Amino acid sequence: MKSVRFSSFGGPEVLEIVDLPDPHPGPGEVRIAVRAAGVNASDWKKRQGLMDPELPQTMGYEAAGIVDELGEGVTDVAVGDRVFGFQASGGAQAELTVLFCYAPIPPSLSFAEAAALPVAAETAARALDQLGVESGVTVLISGASGGIGSAAVQLAVARGARVIGTGSPAKHDFLRSLGAEPIAYGPGMPDRVRALAPEGVDLALDVAGSGVLPELIQLAGGPENVLTVADFAGSQQYGVRFSRGDGGRALYVLSQLSELVEAGRFTLPVGQTFPLSDVAEAHRVGESGSVRGKLVLLPG
Structure with missing residues (x-):
């Protein structure tokens, strides 16, 4: 699968699209075919070496997509369901990713709109x-x-x-x-x-x-x-x-968002979307502060 990664710290130019082995879910987890992945300020802080010292690093902690593999014990969703949620190790900006915390995407939301929600x-x-x-x-x-x-x-x-x-x-x-x-x-x-x-x-x-x-x-x-x-x-x-x-994280909020979204009581605008291959440009736009709303990558 294709994934965003960097092998040295620096500007957006250090970001690259690489082929990595397909991930597989552990107990209680699901794998999704990623349709959208959020971009956050922590991404460029990581890229600049301000957070984690190890190299190389993959990117992204929130994504939305279609379930294509279930971990042991998962009974609350099925293959083919639309879900959004959190990726534990920073590998959500990829064609496939594993979510350890997830919820059904509110019916009225697109994949991009759903991917904008979890971290914020x-x-x-x-x-x-x-x-x-x-x-x-x-x-x-x-x-x-x-x-x-x-x-x-x-x-x-x-x-x-x-x-x-x-x-x-x-x-x-x-x-x-x-x-x-x-x-x-x-x-x-x-x-x-x-x-x-x-x-x-x-x-x-x-x-x-x-x-x-x-x-x-x-x-x-x-x-x-x-x-x-x-x-x-x-x-x-x-x-x-x-x-x-x-x-201690407020992971429960994912299950609350659907009711709020469908009642018109919660919205988080998507400012701009980018193909996965344009992740460096997404960082440049994000760091410039020129776009209001969430930046989202679209792998497929």
């Missing part, structure tokens, strides 16, 4: 869980219009929370459509939050990593009420929790 939704759900977002609280989400941010907005609204979200003025209508009360980021942001919530907010989530943790701590009444998924250095400096997957 799991990261958002995990952060909301760790922060304690529930019905009746007011949560400020900094960086609310991106993939993880917009997922966090919608999942928080589904929990019954009031959401204030920062974004550029051009994205305020989009944030309103998700159920958030939008404000502009940048100088004066705390005053704009207090105009909506005079007593401040109960909780704050930093998705953007744009250096706003001191303001979020002030607005939320202390570092214990703030969590970041994007600013590890700032979390250490200011005593804010940093969300990471090794502390």
Whole structure:
């Protein structure tokens, strides 16, 4: 099968399409013929050598496709079913991949739309869980219009929370459509939050990593009420929790998405799709930040 791999760290040019042995599922896993695989910021961090030191590395942790092989004990799906989910070892950007966590694709979604969901939704759900977002609280989400941010907005609204979200003025209508009360980021942001919530907010989530943790701590009444998924250095400096997957992942969210999607309460736009062979261009586009919405590779 064809798969994305790199054998040295560097720019997008180190990415190559190689032939690798077909994978096979273990107990409780399924193999899919990949129809779409998500691209994430962690991909270019891996490629640059900022995450895992070993070489070579394959790429991708989320995919959607058609089940073509079942692992031992799998009874909840059948060969031929459309599913989406997570790949454990970073090999989802390939013609075939094994999913250890999966769910049926919501009927209204394409493969590309389904492949855009797992990483953003799991990261958002995990952060909301760790922060304690529930019905009746007011949560400020900094960086609310991106993939993880917009997922966090919608999942928080589904929990019954009031959401204030920062974004550029051009994205305020989009944030309103998700159920958030939008404000502009940048100088004066705390005053704009207090105009909506005079007593401040109960909780704050930093998705953007744009250096706003001191303001979020002030607005939320202390570092214990703030969590970041994007600013590890700032979390250490200011005593804010940093969300990471090794502390327990919110894999349950996959099974919740179908109901939310079909009810029109969850969406994550696909910004652009690329053939698998154009993975380097997908990285260039992603790193430039020029496209709003998820980038997705289409192997077949």
